[in-house]
Amino acid sequence: MKIQEFIEILKSKSKFPFEVQQHSEKRVYIRIARENLKDIAIVIFKEMNAKFSIASGVHIREGFEVLYHFTFDKDKFICTVRTLAPHDDPKLDSLVSIIPGATWIEREIYDILGVQFLGHPNLKRLVKAEFLGEKEFPFRKDFNIKKFKEDHGLAPKISFIQPVEQTVKKSK
Amino acid sequence: MRSIIPIGPFHPLQDEPENFLLTVEGETVVDIDVNIGYIHKGIELLAQQKTYDQTVFLVERICGICSITHTVCFCNAVEDLLKVEIPERAKYIRTILGEIERIHSHLLWMGLAGHFIGYNTVFMWTWKYREPILDMMEYLTGNRQSCGMLKVGGVRRNLEDSRFPALLKTLSEMEPKIKMLAEAVQDDPVLKARLEGVGVLTKKDAIDYCVVGPTARASGVDIDVRRDDPYAAYPYLDWNVIVLNGGDVYSKFLVRVLEVLEAIKILRQAVKQIPKGDFLLEIKEIPPGEGIGRYEAPRGEDIHYVRSNGTNFPERLKVRAPSFINIPSFTASCIGQQIADVTITLAAVDPCYSCTERMISARDLSGNKKYSQKDLLEISHQKTLEISRNLARPADLPKLKKYL
Amino acid sequence: MENLVLYLLAFLVFPGFLFTSTFGLVVSWIDRKVSARIQWRVGPPFFQPFYDLFKLWQKELIIPRSAKGMAFIIAPFIGLAATSLLASIIGIINLNPEYQFVGDVIVIVYLMMIPPLAIIWGGFSSGNPLAALGANREIKLMMGYELPFILAVVTVFFKVGSISLGEIIQYQQVHGALLNHPSMLVAFAVSLLWLQAKLGEIPFDISEAECEIMEGPFIEYSGPLLGVYKVMMAMLHVVCPWFLISIFWGGTSMQGWGILWSVLKFVFIIVLVIIIKNTNPRVRIDQAVKFFWGWVTLLALIAMVLMFLGY
Incomplete structure (x- = not known):
């Protein structure tokens, strides 16, 4: 199955519009509206037997873009x-009911980007440090690390050069 | 009566902080909860503040074992974004380094697996067998781990052709030992009783949880990125994908042993076929776009997603290490097991341990001595030179020719 | 009064506490050294077990808040006292087989159950779930290995026609070691398996299993109390093989070449234990109990049948 055939099959099986962008012979990108996420997951994962590899969340100007990477290993x-x-x-629909392997990555995206996944059985934090609050999402573009560090007293108070100078004096 | 048994964050089973909360009834596990994030390093966010060249060194530090894995995977992703083909010699060099890494990573896991079921002799022996291959890495690249060989568009340094005979010699010395290990695993009745039928991950669960690598291949799922999405020199070489149907810890053990033998086969061919010529493609500019890189790490499929906005910093780098997708499958494989089996099942997917191994001896022969960083650096240089001297003295080179 | 002093000396110095514990620590050095050589390592220096013990004595004693205070502290000492008593009984009878009391083997077998019971008690009273799990496993394992061992000892009783250790040794001095009979060889094999489990060595170190339940019953012990346990285990490594030598292999002697011969017997059993330990993985508790109640009990019954047939 080539990418062209895959697009044909997808068009015949799905009842929703999507936009195709072919990057190369091995990579194809499909843009869909968020209402149709579950439908396309059923078509690709259940009916066409693709493997779900991972999802990536990106903060862009229009909002939070989430990319689900499905790999077709035979093709x-x-x-x-x-x-x-x-x-x-x-907010996005959770795919956990269709793909159990998506449990952790949805938790991670929720944790670092603040995207809610509706219908996730156990949507709690995964990787973020505990001193970061529920509403602080480091992967959002408006998250200011310097300001955050100063607010929480995490900025280094002693400059790193100082101890070196001391040792030099001692050795003299 | 239900009680909660914690495994971790600090536990002899885990070299890295991870927390498993096992809810048990007597000895049987009825529920499992996994907590991670104790050593979240923020590498994805850090990568947004580094140039592409610096990011290669940054992703090398994701894991102490898979240093080649993540760098090649990142380079694959950027090269996919650029749509370029790298020179042939660079492809072969990437293959050689990757397979050496696979051998030592699998041997590391086998030793640890032996330790987890109380078989310390296996632990010590496999780690002894692993040492020559790490020395070989040092001999070829100058460092046992994190050798800094990769660059977008090829490899940073060339491998000298004159050093390959020593590699072949090490491999032919190692092969009988690995074969002995494979036979020992297949013949030992106690080991079999302890590992067979334990922690079974069925094929359906393996597909549902999207597990990758040896974990999936032991459950009968026939996937391997080296064949399915060819990168480096794998399409030019003749090798097999090992697939077993058991799904238990024993199959996972056997898959890894057999993969080591395959890796030796790949290395032999790669060394024989490696072409001469250029090893780095000059890359001036990275246009806006997206790229996905895949790599078959020792633990499974590694995947990097890179988005560029035309500047020399990546806009977003997403790293998915294989353990991230393998660990949630514990829910399927551990519930209903006994505690004694759960520990080895947890270890059987080979959750990635970041370990830095540099020191051979912390004490010199005359007595206790503490080394400063400078001394350690000096010792490390000396050891690299010593390895180069011992493995291939100029006088030995004619003798080594027979391995070519 | 003089007798009391002698008894105390026997209990505390020779062949009781002091002698056995020193010898036990040497045995633990042999264990570590031989294991290290099997595993391509260098191994510790001779005095390492003594250094370890010394270090433990200096350390702070931590009693967890969840522990049931007195039981937690007393348990190791009960185990130690029982092991010292065992050592003095077996030692005195070996030195002088005339010095005996009726049914002392039964007392010895009974006393040998006390150290594991002390471990179980200490584990349960520490209030840690992992320790409770380890203690639980120790109970199951004990139920497993004691049955075939008692059968093997009963076989010896019937063969000799006495239930006194002195008489068993005297019988062997006259008729040669019991091991010369095939039936006793089988019973000895059963006892060796029992020894492996009793000493808590791999493949039967299930109750301690460091990678599963982190040393099980010992998890909350630290400092001097852990040291007491270490000494107790070291002493068991002497006492249990000594008992087996006494009932199967003609006992030990303290005269002339007999000393060398006794030590050789002893080293043989210990090295056998170490080799089994280093060539096997740890088994599961259900597998261990099945093994002892199935194959090993069968072996003990075969020994008994062979003995009645006159072999």
């Missing part, structure tokens, strides 16, 4: 499904 290509959760309503 040697990757299909990436991209969808957008707008700023004012950062």
Whole structure:
């Protein structure tokens, strides 16, 4: 199955619109609206037997873009499904009921980007440090690390050069 | 009566802080909860503040064992973004380094697995067998781990052709030992009783949880990125994908042993076929776009997603190490097991341990001595020179020719 | 009064506490050294076990808040006292087989159950779930290995026609070691398996299993109390093989070449234990109990049948 055939099959099976961007012979990107996320996951994962590799969350100007990377191992290509959760309503459907392997990555995206996944059985924090609050998301572009460090007293108070100078004096 | 048994964050089973909360009834596990994030290093965020060249060194530090894995994977992703083909010699060099890494990573896991089931002799022996291959890495690249060989567009340094005979010699010395290990695993009745039928991950669960690498291949899922999404020199070489159907710890053990033998086979061919010529493609500019890189790490499929906005910093780098997707499958494989089996099942997916191994001896022969960083650096240089001297003295080179 | 002093000396110095514990620590050095050589390592220097013990004595004693205070502290000492008593009984009878009391083997077998019971008690009273789990496993394992061992000892009783250790040794001095009979060889094999489990060595170190439940019953022990346990285990490494030598292999002698011969017997059993330990993985508790109640009990019954048939 080449990418062209895959797109044909996808078009015949799905009842929703999508936008195709072919990057190379091995990579294809599909853009869909967030309402159709579950439908396309059923088509690609359940019916076409792709493997779910991972999802990546990116903060862009329009909102939070989440990319689901599905790999077709027998056919040697990757299909990436991209969808957008707008700023004012950062919510997406959870795919855990269809793909159990998506449990952790949805938790991670929730943790670092603040995208809510509706219907996730156990949506709690995964990797973020405990001193970061529930509402502080380091991967958002408006997150200011310097200011955050100063607020929490995490900025280094002693400059790193000082101890070196002391040792030099001692050795003299 | 239910009680909660914690494994971790600090536990002899785990060299890295991870926390497993086992809910047990008597000896049987009825529920498992996994907590991670104790050593979250923020590398993805840090990568957004580094240039592409610096990011290669940064991703090398993700893991102490898979240093080649992450660098090649990142380079694959950027090269996919650029749509370029790297020179042939660079492809072969990447293959050689990757397979050496696979051998030592698998041997590391086998030793640890032996330790987890109380078989310390296996632990010590496999780690002894692993030492020559790490020395070989040092002999070829100058460092046992994190050798800094990779660069977007090829490799940073060339490998000298004159050093390959010593590699072949080490491999032919190692092969009988690995074969002995494979036979010992297949013949030992106690080991079999302890590992067979333990922690079974069925094929359906393996597909549902999207597990990768030896974990998936032991459950009968026939995937291998080296064949399915060819990178480096794998399409030019003749080798097999090892697939077993057991799904238990024993199959996972056997898959890894057999993969070491395959890796030796790949290395022999790669050394024989490596072409002469250029090893680095000059890359001036990285246009806006997206790229996905895949790599078959010792633990499974590694995947990097890179997005560029035309500047010399990546806009977003997403790293998915294989353990991230393998660990949630514990829910499927551990519930209903006994505690004694759960520990080895948890270890059987080979959760990645970041370890830095540089020191051979912390004490010199005359007595106790503490070394400063400078001394350690000096000792390390000396050891590299010593390895180079011992493995291939100029006088030995004619003798080594027979391995070519 | 003089007798009391002698008894105390026997209990505390020779062949009781002091002698056995020193010898036990030497045995633990042999254990570590031989294991190290098997595993391509260098191994510790001769005095390492003594250094370790000395270090433990200097350390702070931590009693967890969840522990049931007195039981937690007393348990190791009970185990130590029982082991010292065992050592003095076996030692005195070996030195002078005339010096005996009726049924002393039964007392010895009974006393040998006390050290594991002390470990179980200490584990349960520490209030740690992992320790409770380890103690639980120790109970199951004990139920497993004691049955075939008692069968093997009963076989010896019938063969000799006495239940006194002195008489068993005297019988062997006259008729040669019991091991010369095939039935006793089988019973000895059963006892060796029992020894492996009793000493808590791999493949039967299930109750301590460091990678599963982190040393099980010992998890909350630290400092001097852990040291007491270490001494107790070291003494068991002397006492249990000594008992086996006494009932199967003609006992030990303290005269002339007999000393060398006794030490050789002893080293043979210990090295056998170490080799089994280093060539096997740890088994699961259910596998261990099945093994002892199935194959080993069968072996003990075969020994008994062979003995009645006159072999």
